[in-house]
Amino acid sequence: MPKPFFSQDALPPGFRFEPTDKEIVFQYLASKTLSHPLPALIVPEIDVFAMDPWELPGDLEQDRYFFSNEASMSQTRKSTCTGFWKSIGLSKLIICQSSMPMFGIKKTLVFNKEKSRRATRTNWFMHVYFIALAPNKPRSNQHFQRSSVRLGKWVLCHVFSKNNGIDISNNVLDRETSDVGYSFSDSESCTS
Numbered sequence: 001m002p003k004p005f006f007s008q009d010a011l012p013p014g015f016r017f018e019p020t021d022k023e024i025v026f027q028y029l030a031s032k033t034l035s036h037p038l039p040a041l042i043v044p045e046i047d048v049f050a051m052d053p054w055e056l057p058g059d060l061e062q063d064r065y066f067f068s069n070e071a072s073m074s075q076t077r078k079s080t081c082t083g084f085w086k087s088i089g090l091s092k093l094i095i096c097q098s099s100m101p102m103f104g105i106k107k108t109l110v111f112n113k114e115k116s117r118r119a120t121r122t123n124w125f126m127h128v129y130f131i132a133l134a135p136n137k138p139r140s141n142q143h144f145q146r147s148s149v150r151l152g153k154w155v156l157c158h159v160f161s162k163n164n165g166i167d168i169s170n171n172v173l174d175r176e177t178s179d180v181g182y183s184f185s186d187s188e189s190c191t192s
């Protein structure tokens with residue numbers, strides 16, 4: 001059973017929970033992983049990979065955020081009752097100069113419905129954030145893969161639907177995963 005949390009509905013009018021990648025990694029996920037107090041109790045703990053995306057708590061029209069235990073991600077195909085989450089695109093490194101050697105990794109997944117052994121891609125997407133450590137700043141994709149070590153058992157999942165009537169093809173994620181190997185985020189400040 002998920003721990004109690006404040007939903008986005010509990011926020012005052014005009015306020016939205018729209019954290020940047022750096023805020024997700026260095027404010028929320030790092031705090032959870034290192035057992036520090038969270039900035040806000042708005043992200044619940046749920047086994048995201050055991051449920052279909054439309055069954056997850058929260059408003060289906062809004063972006064939803066969840067902490068999930070890494071053990072639930074150990075299988076290659078993250079299967080639910082009606083389908084599975086499949087990794088797409090390239091991973092993105094999220095770096096904060098003041099938090100080195102700790103950095104974040106963002107992976108993008110898409111939900112596929114499975115019917116009669118055929119998979120159909122849906123409009124449901126998930127960004128999964130991890131924390132890793134490296135002895136030095138990663139210089140290249142190969143250096144990153146050889147030297148990084150995952151930190152902690154928690155991941156933060158951002159689940160959302162792209163229900164805007166566009167064709168769900170490989171072009172949907174081009175703006176986020178267009179680089180070869182790992183892409184680096186900009187150098188803005190890591191704290192708000």
